[in-house]
Amino acid sequence: MKELIIATTNNGKMKEMRTLLAPLNIEVKSILDEFKENIEIEENGKTFKENALIKAQTIADKTGKVTLADDSGLVIDALDGRPGVESARFLGHDTSYIIKNNHILELMKDKENRSARFVCAIAIVIPNQEPILFEETFEGEIAKEILGENGFGYDPIFYFPPLEKTSAEMSMEEKNQYSHRAKAVKKAIDIIKEL
Numbered sequence: 001m002k003e004l005i006i007a008t009t010n011n012g013k014m015k016e017m018r019t020l021l022a023p024l025n026i027e028v029k030s031i032l033d034e035f036k037e038n039i040e041i042e043e044n045g046k047t048f049k050e051n052a053l054i055k056a057q058t059i060a061d062k063t064g065k066v067t068l069a070d071d072s073g074l075v076i077d078a079l080d081g082r083p084g085v086e087s088a089r090f091l092g093h094d095t096s097y098i099i100k101n102n103h104i105l106e107l108m109k110d111k112e113n114r115s116a117r118f119v120c121a122i123a124i125v126i127p128n129q130e131p132i133l134f135e136e137t138f139e140g141e142i143a144k145e146i147l148g149e150n151g152f153g154y155d156p157i158f159y160f161p162p163l164e165k166t167s168a169e170m171s172m173e174e175k176n177q178y179s180h181r182a183k184a185v186k187k188a189i190d191i192i193k194e195l
């Protein structure tokens, strides 16, 4: 296999993906690289796995090429799993993460249970084969304040006790050692190597 399409238009995610998939030594293309424009995909699944499959299947059908999609989000136990599959749309797609993160800190103000996890589901669609689907997690807690400038999205409020820092304070190397996406992509690499 020479190339792999990643069904995402999220630059932060694509940057992590390129680093993680580098060991495969194949061309890794985003939706924008492949189509030169954004392709709107309605993520109306109820689970991370369903959404990953919708994205990968849509792009694989359009390109006829092996496509990988991830669907990820933040699951907070004290908020009944919110924002969950709504993570990107939480408070509106275009609302800044400063606002989203502050809102979550407010919702979590009096909560004793601060356990949370990032979840990453991956779907790999190989034309004319059964899709491959799996999920990994990055376990942590909701911080008490916004901290750190690395990463993206909810990283500044996601505290990782083993390193005593938020994932926005972790270097890319550290995040790629522990994160939901890193663990899921490592699994994907093993699968893709066999293709």
Ligand code: IMP
Binding pocket: 010, 043, 070, 071, 072, 073, 074, 087, 088, 118, 151, 152, 153, 154, 155, 179, 181
């Ligand atoms: P997706 O593009 O539908 O998978 O949306 C994922 C959303 O979940 C992102 O837009 C972020 O809000 C959040 N998210 C997923 N992974 C991470 C991460 O590693 N750090 C911070 N936020 C994340």
